[in-house]
Every structure is written in structure tokens, then in C-alpha cells.
Amino acid sequence: MYNNALNLLSILILISSFTLIANKRQNAYITTFRIQSILLALVSLLVSVRSMFLNKRFDEVIIIFVLIVVFKVFIIPMVMKRTSDKVEYTVEKDFFIGIPFSMLICCGLVVLSWYVIYNIEGITNSNAKNYLIYSMSVVMIGLFFMISRKKAIGQIVGFLVIENGMFLAAMLTTEGMPMFVELGLFFDLLTAFLIMGIFVFKINNTFESIDINKLKNLKG
């Protein structure tokens, strides 16, 4: 029952990554990211509640749940929307590779991560194998999203999706890593996001656009 629910949520997160690839506009990126973060928060809630049931003591993963809800569902999308409103916005094609072809590539990435993880003999727990496949696929799709978008906002959203995949991996395969590691991870990535946000403003101010293709001064 528990594993079924976790499987369902993980697959929904994977599907939301596919949805992200299909999005064309910047506001849509942020909404899809929000949905993915809500699903991730549900996963953490499930993991912590079950372990609290079993061990009858306070499990720290609930702190991660609170952090995910506060930051990834509310604050980060809000900051991203504000940034996206303030910088230059031209209605032009944001991606290098057409959407149907991107979908095929993402399917290929999922198959690739399945193939890699399946052939590791050491993972005996078949549930852990599945979770690892889903998380790695989300990371790969986030990476692909990052490299196929022309605007800086797209790159930041790709990085946030990679982050989500990492949290999924950390929570599901090992029943949560030691708490200070997870907390440090979270705040590290939050700071990375803030610094990227500041740099988007700087890029906008000096280059008059956030098209990454224009950053071509340093070559060779």
C-alpha cells in the first residue's frame, strides 16, 4: 500500500517532468514546477508519517516536508514570477529542439536510466531500484531541459528540476539521509537559486536580454 502510493507519486513526478518539456511559455514552466514540488512534498509527508507510525517517535523528514512546502511551492515560484516579469520578454521560440523530438529524447533518457540502474546487481530491493530509476530520469530530463532552452529562466527552472530529482532520490532510496546533510543540501540549493536569480538581473542589465545565445564574448 505504502509502496504503491510512493510509486504512484514518483511516476506522477516523472510525468510532470515530461509536461515541463512540453511547456512553451515561461509562466507555464513555473506552474509545472509548482505541481512537481507539491507532489514531492506529498512524498516527503508520506515517508515521514509512515516512519513516525512505525517507530513511534519524531521523524525529522517532516521538517523537510515543511521546508519543501514553504520554499518550493510558495516562495521560489513567487520569486521566479517576479524575476520573469521584470526582465525583458520577447515572444519568440525559446527552445532549440522542437517539442515532439524533445519528447522522444526524454523517453530515450528514461530508457537509458532504466538500463543503467537495472544492471546494477547490488540493489536487491526492487522498490529501491524503481525509485532510483524515477529519480535519475527526473534528473536527466531536468538536465535536458536546461540545455535546450535559450533563456536564462529556463536554465534556472532546469536546475530546480534537477534538485527535485535529487531530493526524490535522497528520500526514497535511503529512507532519508542524515538530517543535517539534508538540511544543508536544501539551504545550499536555495542559496544557489538566489544567486542565479541575482545573476539573471545582472545579465538583463548588461546584455539587455536574457537570451543565453547572446553570451558569446568569451570563446576559444
Added chain:
Amino acid sequence: MILAFLAIPALAAGLVWTNKNKIVIHLTNLVGSMLLLVFSIISLIDINKSKAIVSTGVFKDLFYIDSLSGYIIFITTLAFFLVSLYSISYFGEELRKKVITLKKLKLYYCLSNAFLLSMLLALTTQNMGIMWIAIEATTLASAFLVGFYNNKRAIEAAWKYLIICSVGIAFAMLGIILLYYSSTVTLVGAKNSGLNWNFLVQNASSLDPSILKIAFIFILIGFGTKVGFSPVHTWLPDAHSQAPSPVSALLSGVLLNTAMYGIIRVLAIVNKSLSSSRYTGNLLILLGILSIGTAAIFVLVQQDYKRILAYSSIEHMGIIALGLGICTPISIFAALYHTFNHAMTKSMLFLATGNVYLKYHTKKISSIRGLIKTMPVTGVVFVLGAFAITGMPPFGIFMSEFNTVVGAIFAKHYIIASLFLIFMAVVFAGFIKQLSKMFYGKNVNTEIKKGELDIIGPTVLIILLCITIFIGIYIPGPFKSLLDASTNIILGIGGK
């Protein structure tokens, strides 16, 4: 003791904001770096006596310094001390010319101390998760340092640096999660200490090899992005050339070592678990030769004197990876010796370019002529440094590269050794071809006044030159025993 390493940079980072007098700000940083150097020497003496420093009490099992980390901490603090000394002259000049404001100077000192704090955290902890967090923190702390001058090129370089390194580090996290998983799946009591390096090394033979193999690949690519292995090196020439020269010296000489340290720690675990270094060795040799080759090709066409030094950093990190990949006692000794030589020589070169940039205000090689006549000390140090970094005796780099080739030949990797020598020759040719235009000839630009800027900059350069010559001729006894102990730690041999 260990907390001093973390407390001093944190204090210095905070204290520079409180004062308005620029001399006090400079001195705060300098005193902090001097204290850190003293502490690192004290800890080396401690390690010599008792094999390792562990922390107790609240932070039990969190901090751990043995010969390997002590050695790299020593390199870090020494380089930071000399760079702090040089910053007084460099930023003093920029402040005088009103290129930067006092607030920016404070920002520089605060960020560079935060940068040092995160590097020391990575070097003093034995928890792989905290090490990851610290290495990610170094990217964040140095992002603003790279984009310090806020012009188009600097911001582009900083954005590339931030994005590429953060993505790389994210992959390293996957590797660390897999490492933790491999320990929890087979060992009891691993829930709390499954990320501790000591725990993992002691129980290495019971960790699952297949999971470790894939964890190693992720960590190699992840931390390798920070080290600057080809093909994920693309951020390095931009970041190291656009940053201010003291920051470039720190990035090239110290940060690359810290990321390599992360790889070395995991290398020790995986080698012990697989009982042979063939798997990791092949990967490291491949990445090493690829990096050296890429650097050799790009060095031939550089127009910017800081970019050519950045490509040279990629090459030297490839040499260290090659030494670690061959994994015999002599080659690992050579690789560790090389980290020291490279840190000192590259810092010397980057600080010399700082002086050149302050005088000529351009980064292009073609705009500079007659450097030795205009700035005698800097010019001579630059020429000697260019020879040193490409492997000329009697400098230190020659000895460590020589030892690496000897290690490769003794291990019967003849093709690798020959490729290495060919690439070394190409890099030497590239350096001489590109840089020799700068040194001689007549300086036609009449606005450039002759003479060094002040006395501190050239003094630091001469100190570094003496260090590189000295260590190339003679390795002191304690230094050698430190290197031997570190080699034994990597090879997994017990004892001191």
C-alpha cells in the same frame, strides 16, 4: 583546534564590514590568514605525532584531519596568506585609481573569507555529505568573485561558472547518495555513520562493488567538473581569466585541489572495496590524458595571457589525475607533490599577471611589449614562471612531472607516457610562442610609466619564486614523510 580553522575565516568575513579605514580592513584579512597558516603548521606537527586529529564532544565524528587533509590544508592556507599579502597591493592600487569603491573592497574580503571557510570545511570534515555541501558552497561564494568587475565578460563568465559547476555538483550528489545507499544496504549501524569516510574505508570490503562503481562514475564526473577535467572544463578558462588576479590565483591554485581531494577520498574507498585500482585507474587515466590533450591544443591559439594560464591549470589537473590513475606509490607521490608545486607556481603566475594588468590595463598579449624593461621584477618572474609551469628544471613542476612519467613507465603504460611527453612538448611550444612576444621589444605606448607599482606585490612574487625553486631542488624531511603518509592513506595501507 579544528574549529579554529572554521571560526577564523568566519570572524574575518564578519569583521571587515565593521570598519571604515581601509588599512584596518587589509590588516584584518592579513592577520586572519597568518593565524590560519600558523594553525595549519601546528596541526601538521600534531598529525606527525598522533596520526590524525579527531574532534570530540558535540561534533563527534564530524571533523577529521589526517596527513592527506593536513597537507592540502597547509597548501590552502599558505596560498591564501600570500594572496592576502598581494591583495593589499593590488586592491590598494585599484582603490587609489577609483576602479572599485571601499564597499566593493569589503565585499571582496568578505567573500574571499567565506570562500576559504567553505574550502576548509570541505577539507576538515569526514562526512561525505558535508563535504559535498562545502564544495557546492565554494561555487556559490566564488560566483560573485568571478563576476567582480560587473562587465559583460565577467558576468558571462560567472553565469557559465555557476550553471556548469552547480549541475556538475548535482551529479556528484547522486553519486554520494548511491555511496550512502551502498553502505546502508549491507552494513548495520550505517544509518548514522554511513557517510563517514573512516567508516566507509574500514568496511570497504563489505560494500557492494557494483553500486560503488556507478557511484564513483557520478562523483568523478561531478567533482571532476569542479576540477576542470575535459570535456566539462568549459567554464574554467572564462572564470579564471575574468576574475581579479588574486581570485584567479585562489581559484586555480587552491579550489581545484579541494575538488580533487573529494575525488581522492572516494577513490580510496572504491579502490579498497574493489581490491584493485584497474577500474578507477582506467577512468582517471582517460580523463587525465583527455584534459592534457585538450589543454595542449587550446594553448597554441590563445590571445589572452590569463586564459593561457587557465588552460595550463586544466593540463596540470590532468597530470594529477594521471598520477592518481596509475595508482602506484611513486605515481601517487608524484601527484601529491604536483598539487603543491602547481599551487605555488600558478599562484605566482596569476599574481604576476595582476601586476601586468594594473599597469597595462589590457588582457591581450598583442598589446604588451617590453615587459622586462617596464617592470623588471614582474617581467623576470613571469618569464621564469612560464618556463616553470611548462616543466623546466630546476623548478618543482619538472620534478613532479618527471616522477609521473617514471611512474607511468614503471607501470608499463608506455603509450600513456609517450602521449604525455608529446603533450608536454606541445604545451611548452605554445607557451613560448604566445608569451614570448610580451617580454622583449620596445614599449611603444608612452603612457606606461616604468617601474613596479609598489613594494609588496613584487616581494610576494619573489617569495613564491624562491619556494618553487627550493622545492624543486630539495624536499625537506618532514615534507617527504607527510607526502609518504598521505600516499599510504590513499593506497589504503595501514600505519602512519
